Amino acid sequence: MNDANTTMDGQALAEAARDAMFESDHCSKSLGMEVLSVAAGRASMRMTVRRDMLNGHGTCHGGMIFSLADSCFAFACNSRNQRAVAMSCVIDFIKPAREGDVLTAAAREVSLVGRNGIYDIAVSNGDGEQVAQFRGKSLVIPGSVGGG
Amino acid sequence: MNDANTTMDGQALAEAARDAMFESDHCSKSLGMEVLSVAAGRASMRMTVRRDMLNGHGTCHGGMIFSLADSCFAFACNSRNQRAVAMSCVIDFIKPAREGDVLTAAAREVSLVGRNGIYDIAVSNGDGEQVAQFRGKSLVIPGSVGGG
Amino acid sequence: MNDANTTMDGQALAEAARDAMFESDHCSKSLGMEVLSVAAGRASMRMTVRRDMLNGHGTCHGGMIFSLADSCFAFACNSRNQRAVAMSCVIDFIKPAREGDVLTAAAREVSLVGRNGIYDIAVSNGDGEQVAQFRGKSLVIPGSVGGG
């Protein structure tokens, strides 16, 4: 797969990384997430808020919104098929999400210098309203996603 | 329940808030979380990492660790039976968690001035090693947890 | 000045707020900052790294980079001439700044819902390289900047 890095273009690499990661991502799959798109430094995902995602206030648990954003972050920061892990994340909750809401997360790379990346992930609902803003810091570690 | 706030002591209030919140917290229950203890401004919880909590790197998904910390934060910041919501959270991942790890979260109130609270939640594994540090900012909103 | 809010357009309002604030902003002036531009929800500023801004490692003190970003944040979040204060800020340091570097900060509004705003401020050096990324959360409080 490391050889592939030098021959595949960025888009093919991002898709190969997505396929390898999503296949074994039990958590994202069990939460019903879908990967809508990937590209070099970018990803978007979707998740519908289920009853078992509600908290004690009757709204979507912050951890579920975070999970969607964090998965989207992972697909974006691993999109170059270099293994990267989350070091630190900040999430700001803007508007509650309700059962049945279809949440979309969109990740973009703000900065990638050496092994350190910064990614912004916006989570919005079906009406296009902002639900949360997430900023994740990643660290590239040895190995590729698809093998190596 | 608001009358109760003036007659119950802090411990009874925290336990009443816990009972009212946990009962309807579908998410925390579906993730197998248990509330170990609550007190005024404090809470501790436990969760075992299941296979369906693993991410594409084969370790516990950051969103699951966040969810445990966030639930613990909610029990701590609602422990005075004044409804409070999470505004913003920061999580730093220190050590990966593995399938079968029993994670414990412990929340303490750092500051509560007016309606704004700051809470620190430490997540550790069964060997007492730090897995993550979480800092949550809460806002008290009208209403009580148990009614009102 | 509150009457002015209803008759001035956004640009005039932002400039009036800037003039009123910068005049009494002893700190930003003593650090040699200049306001390059303001608009509704936006601002940009500039500061040259002086010898008295260096830390014990011989590079620009993180607090000076933060100060530039924080001032820029203040001009952006007060640009509608409603008084707003910083609640919480996150800064990620990407590249060190050196004595003589001319730093530019650019702030944009990510979200403004009710009284709560989120602003991103990018700090770059004279070569256009990213030095830091800053995210600030503001709260609108009673009063205007220019009076009230």
Add this chain to the structure above:
Amino acid sequence: MNDANTTMDGQALAEAARDAMFESDHCSKSLGMEVLSVAAGRASMRMTVRRDMLNGHGTCHGGMIFSLADSCFAFACNSRNQRAVAMSCVIDFIKPAREGDVLTAAAREVSLVGRNGIYDIAVSNGDGEQVAQFRGKSLVIPGSVGGG
């Protein structure tokens, strides 16, 4: 100085690092900061809010409070005489500071695993009230503070 690391005890090492760093820390000195104490993983500092530290709202500029916390963070994370730099910092502002207020910052090490440290710095005023809470993430880089 590296040899010293193996022979000096933790306290002597922290003091040697402090002396080496503070001597060349033009910024902290120009802001009138004093180092009150250092120890392995800890530091405390003091600064009086001057007129030239006030912002456009007439209170202490957030960047000055941040600078005090950030310097204190630096003395704590360099206290083992391994050079460490700030990667990312979060500050929550709790109560405004006024001209003449004597601010004290106290840093403690929350976690140090491999090259990554987490430090909490509490800033309080002369009445012992919390002014801000700061959490800094550091990275150990090659070299010592006092020399090579």
